[in-house]
Amino acid sequence: MAGYLGRRLLMTIPILVGVSIVIFITIKIIPGDPVASMLGPTGSPEARAALHARLGLDDPLPVQYFAWLAHSVTGDFGTSLARHDAVAPIVFDALVNTLILTLAAGALAIVLGLLIGALTGLRRTGIAARIGNAFALFSISVPQYSIGLLLIIYLASNAGLFPVSGMHNPNGGGGFVDLFNHLILPAITAALVPAGIIARMFRSSVLDVMSMDFVEALTARGLSRARVMRHAFHNTVPSLLTVAGLQIGYLLGGVVFVEAVFAWPGIGLLVYQSITQRDLPVIQAGVLVSAFAFVLINLVVDALHGLVDPRIRT
Amino acid sequence: MSVIPPLEVTDLTTTFVAGRRRTEVVRGVSFTIRRGETMMLLGESGSGKSVTARSIMRLYGSSADVGGSVRLAGRELLELPEQQLRAIRGGQIALVPQDPTGALDPLRRIGSQLAEVLGVHGVEGVKTAARRRAEELLAMVGIPDPKRVADSYPHELSGGMRQRAVIAIAVSCDPQVLIADEPTTALDVTVQAQILELLADLQQRLGMAVLMVTHDVGVAADFGGRVGVMYAGRLVEDGPANEVLSTPRHPYTAGLLDSLPTPGVTRGSLRSIIGSPPPVGAFPAGCAFAPRCPQARPSCGHEDPPLVAVAEDRVAACPVVNAEQVVA
Numbered sequence: 148m149a150g151y152l153g154r155r156l157l158m159t160i161p162i163l164v165g166v167s168i169v170i171f172i173t174i175k176i177i178p179g180d181p182v183a184s185m186l187g188p189t190g191s192p193e194a195r196a197a198l199h200a201r202l203g204l205d206d207p208l209p210v211q212y213f214a215w216l217a218h219s220v221t222g223d224f225g226t227s228l229a230r231h232d233a234v235a236p237i238v239f240d241a242l243v244n245t246l247i248l249t250l251a252a253g254a255l256a257i258v259l260g261l262l263i264g265a266l267t268g269l270r271r272t273g274i275a276a277r278i279g280n281a282f283a284l285f286s287i288s289v290p291q292y293s294i295g296l297l298l299i300i301y302l303a304s305n306a307g308l309f310p311v312s313g314m315h316n317p318n319g320g321g322g323f324v325d326l327f328n329h330l331i332l333p334a335i336t337a338a339l340v341p342a343g344i345i346a347r348m349f350r351s352s353v354l355d356v357m358s359m360d361f362v363e364a365l366t367a368r369g370l371s372r373a374r375v376m377r378h379a380f381h382n383t384v385p386s387l388l389t390v391a392g393l394q395i396g397y398l399l400g401g402v403v404f405v406e407a408v409f410a411w412p413g414i415g416l417l418v419y420q421s422i423t424q425r426d427l428p429v430i431q432a433g434v435l436v437s438a439f440a441f442v443l444i445n446l447v448v449d450a451l452h453g454l455v456d457p458r459i460r461t
Numbered sequence: 462m463s464v465i466p467p468l469e470v471t472d473l474t475t476t477f478v479a480g481r482r483r484t485e486v487v488r489g490v491s492f493t494i495r496r497g498e499t500m501m502l503l504g505e506s507g508s509g510k511s512v513t514a515r516s517i518m519r520l521y522g523s524s525a526d527v528g529g530s531v532r533l534a535g536r537e538l539l540e541l542p543e544q545q546l547r548a549i550r551g552g553q554i555a556l557v558p559q560d561p562t563g564a565l566d567p568l569r570r571i572g573s574q575l576a577e578v579l580g581v582h583g584v585e586g587v588k589t590a591a592r593r594r595a596e597e598l599l600a601m602v603g604i605p606d607p608k609r610v611a612d613s614y615p616h617e618l619s620g621g622m623r624q625r626a627v628i629a630i631a632v633s634c635d636p637q638v639l640i641a642d643e644p645t646t647a648l649d650v651t652v653q654a655q656i657l658e659l660l661a662d663l664q665q666r667l668g669m670a671v672l673m674v675t676h677d678v679g680v681a682a683d684f685g686g687r688v689g690v691m692y693a694g695r696l697v698e699d700g701p702a703n704e705v706l707s708t709p710r711h712p713y714t715a716g717l718l719d720s721l722p723t724p725g726v727t728r729g730s731l732r733s734i735i736g737s738p739p740p741v742g743a744f745p746a747g748c749a750f751a752p753r754c755p756q757a758r759p760s761c762g763h764e765d766p767p768l769v770a771v772a773e774d775r776v777a778a779c780p781v782v783n784a785e786q787v788v789a
Contacts, residue, residue: 364558366520367520368577369551369634370581374577378566382567457567
């Protein structure tokens with residue numbers, strides 16, 4: 148197990164380096180000169196050239212890359228061009244907000260996905276299974292922003308059951324209850340697609356395991372139905388972990404639409420706003436941190452996977 | 462006073478039910494196995510031999526209607542409530558399935574799977590005692606280092622070792638009847654003989670009645686005991702293995718034997734039975750083998766031949782062959 152974890156940890160290093168290179172190159176390819184947006188239309192060519200030199204933008208690309216990497220590793224992501232403030236605290240605050248939304252949506256997606264997957268996997272016929280299958284298909288197919296807008300219009304704006312947007316009530320309140328109220332609609336919206344995917348994957352996993360010989364063999368040994376089901380569920384955990392981990396990872400980077408629709412101050416909204424403002428340091432740091440978190444979640448999933456399944460930890 | 466046999470199957474029928482569709486797979490199979498005796502069910506795939514074995518343990522639940530009578534040491538199993546049946550499964554009657562890899566939970570150590578069965582049947586509830594007993598059982602099935610194997614996961618063992626572990630689980634609660642469903646089919650040829658030897662040895666030591674299902678005439682001949690030849694959900698011939706396999710009294714048994722390669726005979730002389738077995742659920746009227754039978758007469762297509770005594774301790778379901786033999 149220790150060897151497996153060590154190897155898995157070592158493997159994340161090249162992955163992270165690769166990710167950082169891709170991000171760096173992407174930022175370089177994006178059209179537009181950061182200096183131009185920093186100095187505005189009134190900046191003289193001499194001033195631009197001077198700032199170029201000061202920011203190191205005249206250096207060869209590898210030099211720029213390593214300078215950026217060295218700073219990033221120490222937590223220094225530079226200064227925001229639009230907010231004139233250090234990037235690191237902005238990005239980390241946003242990351243925490245995104246994590247809150249991601250974990251809530253992820254938990255909801257796993258619970259829903261498990262229930263629907265188990266229901267449709269164990270009973271393949273009947274009205275309940277049909278509704279479950281239809282829900283899974285619906286939730287995968289419907290775009291998040293349209294569901295988000297519908298929820299805002301009907302449940303928040305018209306019915307007034309939930310706040311329309313944001314994370315906390317600006318006029319006092321605050322605290323956990325307030326956060327929870329603000330969290331419900333965006334979490335439901337973000338959870339739909341992963342819930343559908345988890346439901347369908349878990350359904351096929353349940354079908355797989357229940358058709359395995361050992362279910363019959365365990366019954367033949369005189370085990371009760373409950374005990375047999377416990378063995379069966381245990382055997383679905385590895386595939387469940389894989390799909391749930393991936394979905395939570397995607398949520399982390401993919402809640403941009405939800406954050407934009409609900410004005411949730413997370414990393415997706417931050418990056419989205421920064422793109423329109425050409426705020427390159429924030430974009431760079433936001434994408435890097437998201438990617439880092441994705442890799443980290445996968446590492447945790449792999450560790451759990453090894454814990455559950457003896458066949459892969461050799 | 463007559464001794465009650467461990468297993469007495471009378472007129473067993475199994476019909477699979479899926480919605481409104483009913484598929485008859487086993488059609489009236491009867492046999493009795495006495496203590497320490499072996500019964501081989503021999504037949505092609507689709508003949509209903511595995512379904513017969515599983516129906517005895519009622520492993521199909523609500524997906525099949527099982528009729529007739531199955532008496533385990535005099536006790537009717539087909540009318541027993543599920544809860545009492547559970548105590549009997551793995552306790553008085555145990556199963557060794559075909560594929561040892563599929564029969565074990567891949568995520569649990571061998572020792573823990575053994576201990577679970579011991580615990581469920583109340584043989585050894587205490588953890589340390591169950592562990593000791595598990596190692597004893599592994600040693601009994603010829604595993605050289607039971608401690609290591611008890612701590613192993615199924616994927617860490619060879620196919621033969623896995624099948625030994627499965628057999629250890631099956632005999633762990635000292636069953637009266639052991640059902641082995643093609644126990645060697647998934648194994649290497651070299652390991653097959655060892656597993657058959659182990660089963661014969663355990664049968665002798667524990668006095669079990671063994672019901673073995675096989676499609677392999679060689680296995681049936683090796684293991685001995687009685688052999689029941691199945692075709693299209695019925696027994697077509699039943700008797701002592703050495704007699705049935707040397708002087709068959711049913712054209713299907715004869716065809717099976719003819720299709721075996723004989724050492725020393727040149728290639729190309731292998732004969733196969735013409736045609737293929739009828740699809741399950743669409744068995745023809747009359748004798749099900751008639752469409753493939755070289756000796757079929759017009760009457761075979763509509764008269765369903767019963768099993769009749771053709772010699773001492775032997776029955777067969779072919780009036781044509783046996784009428785000739787009586788005349789000859």
